[in-house]
């Protein structure tokens with residue numbers, strides 16, 4: 235399972251033994267590089283960046299760190315090792331040998347799952363394209379670029395599956411993944427959150443905390459797939475994904491840290507006074523949190539979904555930690571709670587669990603995402619400031635599913651349209667909030683220096699010091 239770096243496309247799938255596939259991917263490769271040039275990090279092509287590159291799929295020592303120019307990054311195809319005698323672990327095919335080729339009758343659903351996942355990867359690179367121009371430090375700039383090159387590699391991971399297992403329509407989907415553009419009204423990315431802007435670094439940290447975590451849960455569910463190549467691909471992607479969420483959690487934590495330090499030193503609490511000191515007031519951080527949490531809620535799809543049931547029953551997409559769950563893995567007779575608006579209230583109704591698998595994954599996600607918010611609250615507590623961040627109710631500000639038809643506040647109360655209009659600036663970042671945060675975004679490129687609104691991290695990357703020259707501009 236070692237990775238062959240002597241080939242044009244690094245891989246551990248013995249690409250050289252399949253000349254047709256190799257040629258198809260080598261034709262896609264320059265298209266990818268063109269896309270990176272057009273839509274990747276703005277103005278970065280000549281930078282030497284201290285990046286990690288996957289060199290093995292062994293969990294110990296899989297990564298190598300060195301300076302790389304991003305257009306020369308060795309994007310490749312890495313699958314976790316095959317598990318001997320792996321089975322389909324859920325649904326109607328439970329107990330059968332896991333599939334090494336695509337089952338014909340599930341071909342289009344499987345392709346759709348792969349394309350939907352694949353589409354998010356270049357989308358996030360596009361969303362983050364201009365952030366390098368306003369980096370708060372070299373350390374942060376390097377982390378941004380690390381996330382970007384790995385999202386590029388995740389696109390490679392999905393395109394490999396499309397080319398290898400779906401023939402001509404797979405190749406067409408691979409091309410289309412480089413043609414859609416985040417936020418483009420004519421040819422947008424598939425999922426809503428991936429067409430939103432990521433205009434500032436607070437948004438970037440929130441995105442990597444909340445939206446990359448959606449990625450984690452989707453990948454975990456696909457890593458259970460009965461289609462073994464998909465499962466193995468997603469397992470390795472998860473290894474890389476952990477750092478993206480670290481960038482988010484530590485980034486938001488450092489913003490909070492800095493704000494609280496300034497509040498305490500200057501004995502101010504009023505948001506206007508906090509802003510006058512050049513840091514981001516806590517209520518604004520809460521509104522950004524509300525926004526990113528709610529758009530990420532929508533990524534899990536409709537609360538009740540017959541597609542989700544089909545993906546499960548046919549063995550294509552499992553639940554989070556499917557094999558650790560102690561039920562029959564068929565779910566034909568189970569129910570699961572979902573929310574509905576009845577009259578003026580949110581009420582819980584019970585749906586067949588098979589149809590509520592999106593809701594279940596959303597709930598698993600919420601449990602996971604609350605942990606980091608509690609760690610952020612500890613930072614605030616330590617500074618003795620009476621303020622708590624909370625995640626909004628899962629029905630707040632939804633755009634997908636039946637809950638999107640009602641106005642629901644962060645506490646989960648149904649409110650009138652006029653109340654929503656009057657109060658939405660308390661709940662979501664207003665134009666003024668965004669303008670204020672944008673006004674803080676400068677560009678700090680001296681090693682070891684940080685923008686005023688964010689605290690330095692406690693330690694650097696890969697045991698390097700915080701003031702290491704993580705990016706050389708040349």
Ligand SMILES: [Fe+2]
Nearest residue numbers: 355385388449
């Ligand atoms: Fe990704």
Ligand SMILES: [Fe+2]
Nearest residue numbers: 446449475478
């Ligand atoms: Fe990610």
